[in-house]
Amino acid sequence: MYNKYKDQGFEILYFPCKQFGKSTDEHGNRVDGQEPGDIATVQAAYREKFHIPWSIFDFVNVNGPETCDVYKFLRSAELKNQNREKNAVEWNFGKFIVGKDGQVLKRYGPGVPITVFDAEDKLKAWLAME
Amino acid sequence: MGKVVSKIVNWAFPGGAGHSEDDDLTHNFDSFHSISAKNADGDMIDFKEYKGKVVLVVNSARM
Numbered sequence: 001m002y003n004k005y006k007d008q009g010f011e012i013l014y015f016p017c018k019q020f021g022k023s024t025d026e027h028g029n030r031v032d033g034q035e036p037g038d039i040a041t042v043q044a045a046y047r048e049k050f051h052i053p054w055s056i057f058d059f060v061n062v063n064g065p066e067t068c069d070v071y072k073f074l075r076s077a078e079l080k081n082q083n084r085e086k087n088a089v090e091w092n093f094g095k096f097i098v099g100k101d102g103q104v105l106k107r108y109g110p111g112v113p114i115t116v117f118d119a120e121d122k123l124k125a126w127l128a129m130e
Numbered sequence: 131m132g133k134v135v136s137k138i139v140n141w142a143f144p145g146g147a148g149h150s151e152d153d154d155l156t157h158n159f160d161s162f163h164s165i166s167a168k169n170a171d172g173d174m175i176d177f178k179e180y181k182g183k184v185v186l187v188v189n190s191a192r193m
């Protein structure tokens with residue numbers, strides 16, 4: 001889908017996050033988060049193993065006192081399914097859609113596959129907005 | 131294991147947002163395009179470069 005729409009102005013930004021779950025590092029040790037290793041290791045895995053072409057950023061906190069600026073902005077948007085009391089990111093692969101004007105359009109949970117966005121009333125409509 | 135937990139979380143929070151933990155979300159950004167962040171190569175990226183684009187932002191993990 002990325003390749004289908006990137007030339008029309010669609011971007012995906014990945015922000016690796018160690019705040020959810022646990023995993024095993026390269027030494028077999030249990031570690032916090034499901035994104036073990038340093039950022040170079042993470043990026044290499046995304047590029048080489050998963051063939052991800054889009055932008056990958058440094059590790060971020062999406063919840064808690066060290067929430068990064070990007071997620072402060074995303075989580076503070078007033079949306080149909082997000083408000084002042086209910087805005088924490090609940091797990092890996094939460095999804096926010098930011099429009100051409102830089103405002104948050106939508107928020108989707110981790111269980112929503114990005115292929116769902118390939119629809120007339122979603123990505124095509126968002127790309128048509130000024 | 132992670133997929134099982136994820137399914138439970140999705141069932142519990144189908145709308146995508148969890149209850150906040152009194153996080154201080156104070157910021158002075160009037161637009162996503164006012165933000166900058168460090169990419170995985172260590173370079174600061176000014177989000178002005180996403181003006182006029184539709185952006186999908188994902189907190190990712192491999193496991």
